Amino acid sequence: MSKEVTFKVFRFDPEKDKKPYFQKYAFEPRQGMTILDGLFHIQRKIDGSIAFRSSCREGVCGSCAMHIGGKYRLACETQIKGLGKNITIRPLAHVPIIKDLVVDMKPFWNKYKSVKPYLMPGDPDPASHERIQSEDERKKIDVLIDCILCGACTSSCSVTATNEDYLGPAALMKANRFIRDTRDNATDERLRLVATENGAYRCHTIFSCQYVCPKDLNPQASIQEIQELGVKRILKEKE
Numbered sequence: 001m002s003k004e005v006t007f008k009v010f011r012f013d014p015e016k017d018k019k020p021y022f023q024k025y026a027f028e029p030r031q032g033m034t035i036l037d038g039l040f041h042i043q044r045k046i047d048g049s050i051a052f053r054s055s056c057r058e059g060v061c062g063s064c065a066m067h068i069g070g071k072y073r074l075a076c077e078t079q080i081k082g083l084g085k086n087i088t089i090r091p092l093a094h095v096p097i098i099k100d101l102v103v104d105m106k107p108f109w110n111k112y113k114s115v116k117p118y119l120m121p122g123d124p125d126p127a128s129h130e131r132i133q134s135e136d137e138r139k140k141i142d143v144l145i146d147c148i149l150c151g152a153c154t155s156s157c158s159v160t161a162t163n164e165d166y167l168g169p170a171a172l173m174k175a176n177r178f179i180r181d182t183r184d185n186a187t188d189e190r191l192r193l194v195a196t197e198n199g200a201y202r203c204h205t206i207f208s209c210q211y212v213c214p215k216d217l218n219p220q221a222s223i224q225e226i227q228e229l230g231v232k233r234i235l236k237e238k239e
């Protein structure tokens with residue numbers, strides 16, 4: 001029996017093509033081959049014009065996120081085996097296509113930057129030591145710092161699909177990472193940025209972000225925390 005698989009790959013070169021199309025590539029995968037290995041195989045042996053993005057090849061950099069066999073995943077962490085004989089591969093959604101599977105992540109990064117994704121302690125750095133956290137304080141942000149900013153959550157989000165101003169799960173989870181950080185002293189400023197109509201309150205609790213996250217994180221829980229803190233902030237202001 002043939003062990004051949006067929007990758008049906010999204011192709012689009014805005015400089016040449018009037019509209020996107022799918023191209024099929026059949027090959028016999030080696031044992032243990034990932035989707036990213038398969039794309040490299042196609043690029044090296046079958047069609048050198050195919051474009052995709054990757055870097056670390058071990059689930060760290062987040063650059064190989066794409067829509068694979070019906071779900072947003074990391075190509076370098078997804079085995080070909082188990083996805084059937086025909087595997088459809090598309091780029092991330094809600095961002096412009098540069099070529100084939102390569103997208104322009106600028107809209108994603110702009111939203112990320114808008115939540116001020118850095119520590120704002122509000123006082124000068126101590127001269128003689130780093131800012132100390134206890135083990136318990138550090139644990140509060142443990143689950144949030146593992147985000148590799150691959151964009152899978154934001155692409156899977158149907159709210160992002162219909163509202164380009166929505167900050168999206170990745171940016172909101174990053175904001176919560178700093179809200180929870182005991183060294184940060186800008187919670188009020190952060191909530192003004194993210195507990196907003198196009199921030200946390202735009203989420204429709206669909207949970208697709210949690211479903212696709214390759215690091216098993218839960219952006220939706222962060223969004224809910226921000227929603228609660230936002231309400232508390234407003235109630236406090238009215239006291």
Ligand code: FES
Binds near residue numbers: 055057059062063077
């Ligand atoms: S290549 Fe870095 S996460 Fe896949």
